[in-house]
Amino acid sequence: MSGSDHRGGHAVVVGGGLAGVTTALELADAGIEVTLLEGRPRLGGLAFSFKRGELTVDNGQHVYLRCCTAYRWFLDRVRGAELAPLQRRLDVPVLDVAHPGGPRLGRLRRSALPVPLHLAGSLARYPHLSLAERARVGRAALALRRLDPADPALDGLDFATWLGRYGQSARTIEALWDLVGIATLNATAEQSSLGLAAMVFKTGLLSENGAADIGWARVPLGDLHDSLARKALDAAGVRTALRTRVTNISRTQSGGWLVRTEEETIPADTVVLAVPQREAHGLLPAGALADPDKLLDIGTAPILNVHVVYDRKVLKQPFFAALGSPVQWVFDRTDASGLTDGGQYLALSQSVAQDDIDEPVSLLRGKYLPELERLLPAARGAKVRDFFVTRERTATFAPTPGVGRLRPGARTDTPGLYLAGAWTATGWPATMESAVRSGLNAAHAALAALGRPRQHPLQEAA
Numbered sequence: 001m002s003g004s005d006h007r008g009g010h011a012v013v014v015g016g017g018l019a020g021v022t023t024a025l026e027l028a029d030a031g032i033e034v035t036l037l038e039g040r041p042r043l044g045g046l047a048f049s050f051k052r053g054e055l056t057v058d059n060g061q062h063v064y065l066r067c068c069t070a071y072r073w074f075l076d077r078v079r080g081a082e083l084a085p086l087q088r089r090l091d092v093p094v095l096d097v098a099h100p101g102g103p104r105l106g107r108l109r110r111s112a113l114p115v116p117l118h119l120a121g122s123l124a125r126y127p128h129l130s131l132a133e134r135a136r137v138g139r140a141a142l143a144l145r146r147l148d149p150a151d152p153a154l155d156g157l158d159f160a161t162w163l164g165r166y167g168q169s170a171r172t173i174e175a176l177w178d179l180v181g182i183a184t185l186n187a188t189a190e191q192s193s194l195g196l197a198a199m200v201f202k203t204g205l206l207s208e209n210g211a212a213d214i215g216w217a218r219v220p221l222g223d224l225h226d227s228l229a230r231k232a233l234d235a236a237g238v239r240t241a242l243r244t245r246v247t248n249i250s251r252t253q254s255g256g257w258l259v260r261t262e263e264e265t266i267p268a269d270t271v272v273l274a275v276p277q278r279e280a281h282g283l284l285p286a287g288a289l290a291d292p293d294k295l296l297d298i299g300t301a302p303i304l305n306v307h308v309v310y311d312r313k314v315l316k317q318p319f320f321a322a323l324g325s326p327v328q329w330v331f332d333r334t335d336a337s338g339l340t341d342g343g344q345y346l347a348l349s350q351s352v353a354q355d356d357i358d359e360p361v362s363l364l365r366g367k368y369l370p371e372l373e374r375l376l377p378a379a380r381g382a383k384v385r386d387f388f389v390t391r392e393r394t395a396t397f398a399p400t401p402g403v404g405r406l407r408p409g410a411r412t413d414t415p416g417l418y419l420a421g422a423w424t425a426t427g428w429p430a431t432m433e434s435a436v437r438s439g440l441n442a443a444h445a446a447l448a449a450l451g452r453p454r455q456h457p458l459q460e461a462a
């Protein structure tokens with residue numbers, strides 16, 4: 001396969017996660033002949049679904065925000081936007097079960113007012129902070145607005161120290177900053193680079209009035225990231241090979257590339273490695289990056305999902321966040337999973353899961369079921385029909401201070417070879433948004449080198 005009849009030659013994209021699928025679509029849309037190679041039997045990488053009896057289960061609850069313009073472009077591109085709609089307006093129920101007067105519900109909501117007033121009313125009424133704490137949040141938010149997340153100096157600092165400097169108490173960090181930050185960064189404020197935290201909070205809460213409105217799939221993730229993605233790739237003329245692990249890539253004398261799998265050797269003019277950082281390190285030819293070992297210094301962090309099927313409905317809201325409990329975020333996945341017999345299926349999304357990730361199911365059951373009964377009175381009389389966990393040990397890169405120095409851009413030092421993946425230098429933490437942005441960045445860099453710059457609606461992502 002040489003692709004000689006296509007202007008721009010043949011591109012091979014390695015890795016069929018969101019980054020690789022995006023790269024393949026964007027290159028194919030520009031008229032390049034593309035082959036996409038994925039080691040697993042499905043597309044979607046870290047955001048996928050599987051069958052468990054009658055249930056279709058996501059490996060992990062995924063949400064996105066209205067400000068995730070690249071991921072929203074992706075949803076549109078694969079014709080999946082209405083299957084993963086956004087809230088009309090941000091509204092997060094936050095239930096504190098440690099409140100001395102008994103469980104107390106608060107809400108983080110926005111109004112239709114302009115930034116930053118859109119959150120002021122909700123903050124003023126947020127019951128989980130004292131009056132003084134709420135006032136100090138306002139001051140920190142204004143200071144956050146003045147930060148430039150791309151400033152390399154911020155990358156080396158940690159978010160908790162900065163929050164402390166702006167008078168944020170341990171309670172404010174727990175009930176507000178970490179409540180959001182743990183779920184979006186997969187790290188506590190102490191563990192997070194100030195640059196990445198500023199990126200999340202500034203873009204999500206302080207850029208546009210609706211920026212933090214939450215969206216999530218009402219169908220299994222695999223419907224979006226595998227089935228619909230595959231359909232879009234096929235329609236764009238991409239050759240997709242699943243169960244096809246790339247074992248080696250090498251440069252030819254004439255400046256092209258050979259991509260080796262266990263089955264075949266594929267010649268290519270352009271190669272995009274859209275695989276996790278460790279795999280990218282293993283495949284990069286000598287000289288492609290000045291200091292390739294930096295990729296191995298990018299740490300990873302786990303996410304655990306706890307799945308519970310009750311024999312009846314125990315939660316009325318589509319989701320909520322918990323305080324004063326090891327439970328973090330709880331989502332109702334009943335409809336999405338295909339459960340139709342009157343039971344309810346809840347998924348608990350547990351980020352920063354270092355303490356739980358290797359614990360046996362029996363221990364996790366003993367830990368989380370009583371907590372759910374504490375949070376949801378209706379769960380007390382309900383029968384648990386199924387309990388299981390999904391463990392993603394390397395769910396995200398760890399957004400530790402200094403990680404920005406380690407993340408390479410899309411271009412390597414070798415012509416025709418590019419990198420993509422949520423872990424590359426997109427300015428975003430390890431999210432679907434970062435993955436899609438990285439894919440667009442890699443595709444645009446490749447197209448520019450081929451003399452085929454393309455004005456994409458999200459060109460600013462590059």
Ligand SMILES: Cc1cc2nc3c(=O)[nH]c(=O)nc-3n(C[C@H](O)[C@H](O)[C@H](O)COP(=O)(O)OP(=O)(O)OC[C@H]3O[C@@H](n4cnc5c(N)ncnc54)[C@H](O)[C@@H]3O)c2cc1C
Nearest residue numbers: 015017018019039045046060062063246421422431432435
């Ligand atoms: C449990 C969990 C919850 C999450 N929650 C959220 C959330 O709520 N919101 C959000 O935005 N993000 C969330 N994320 C993060 C998000 O899923 C990832 O950032 C994103 O999917 C990464 O996409 P990627 O394409 O960069 O990498 P990956 O998904 O890792 O894709 C890389 C692909 O490369 C393939 N591959 C590797 N080596 C080879 C090889 N040699 N040959 C061929 N193929 C190869 C892999 O099989 C894989 O499919 C979550 C992640 C997890 C695990």
